[in-house]
Amino acid sequence: MTTARTLEYPQQPGGRPPRRSRSKTLIVSAIVVILTLIIGVIAADRIVDFTTEQRIADGLSDYGDADVSVEGFPVLTQMASGKLDSVHITADEATYENVDFTDVDAKLFDVPTDTSRPIGTVDATAVLPHATLDDLASEHASLPAGMTFTTEDDELFLKGSLLGQDLLIGIEPKADGRRAVVNASEIRLGSAKVNVDSLPGFLTSAISDIVIDLDFLPAGLELTDITPTEAGLQVRLHGSGVSLE
Template sequence: MTTARTLEYPQPQNGRPPRRRRTTIIVSAIVIVLTLIIGAIAADRVVDYMTEQRIAKSLETYGDAEVAVEGFPVLTQMAAGKLDTVHITAAEANYEGVDFADVDAKLYDVPTDTSRPVGTVDAAAVLPHSTLDELAAEHASLPEGMEFTTDDGELALKGSMFGQDLLVGIDPKADGRRAVVNASTIRLGSAEFSLDRLPGFLTSAISDIVIDLDFLPAGLELTDITATEAGLKVRLHGTGVSLE
């Protein structure tokens, strides 16, 4: 006798979706996450650019500056009210009526509230010879007709005496918020003389020349001074520097 077979049905697979469906879900999730990450990065870069432009605009009264806000992400820095690092460079700048060249400054822990001081500042700039002449004229009595120059990589004062060219080599030193320069060598024409062989009125005028830098923001001090062909390169450092 023939017996009817019991109908066979596919057994359920514990509710698991087909492999192709699982793959599609994973890929979609990855795409969504990547889209969110790219969007966040793009938003951060926009905020970074706008912040740099805002800072550069606030510096327009001093000169045409390039500004770079360093560190990522900027959005969280802004939310915290403080930027990690701001790098500022300028070929030329004028601060408190004093001309500078080759300005390169890094500001650390920069508050978004400009009324608060900057955490730390490391900066370098060149005081051109013409600026040195102006500053020395305000704080020292140089012999008439003498001006700053650079000779063989050393800072010097040049002028004339007894109808011959006079070149006085000077040694600049950092002293807090002042630059102090003293005569080190003297050449009249082609001959070199020791300091004690020159008239006292001249040697006294070229000794202990103080160039006062009190016009700089409070908190900044000189750390090093070197002569360049363009003038005197000064390095500055400070903590709790007020920019107002």
């Protein structure tokens, strides 16, 4: 009488694990090594990113306290190429060539790591407060005596007094390269309003074609738009080959 015997797989000599198990172990080890390298590269890149942002912020400290963000990844390869793809800079307040700005928001593209070379492209907005406009006008233009800039209902005015009443001269600012040009549009004396076009030229010559030079701006940067705000004039700037030195 024969009896059935259970089939048994032969044991590998020396009790070694099956080849498939060794292969899985090698694959897992390789994955761990690769992940470790990737994490290390990312960590190093973030460190370089932080130190680069800090270095740029320190370089701008003469102009004010700025928040700097180096955009794009990885930063390491950007540094190796000698320029950063994009840098975003914001500042609540800044001073450049003794001119005060607020709400600065600038995007810089193709920024060389060698600061002696110009920046590829700059797009920025900033606000020139009323006090700054007054200072610029007193230095670069001839305003009627005793008049200062103000904003009402998102319109820019020159404000003064005449015959004991408030005098407001509505003006329209326009961007003109590295100049801001303002022209009078209406005159308000108390509750009375007069369109400037209806007045003789000799009466309005002092408030027409007022030019404020902005030659203090970095070389290569020009005005592209001007918008009155409650805080002053928001200027939009654009330029290529811009140098801060």
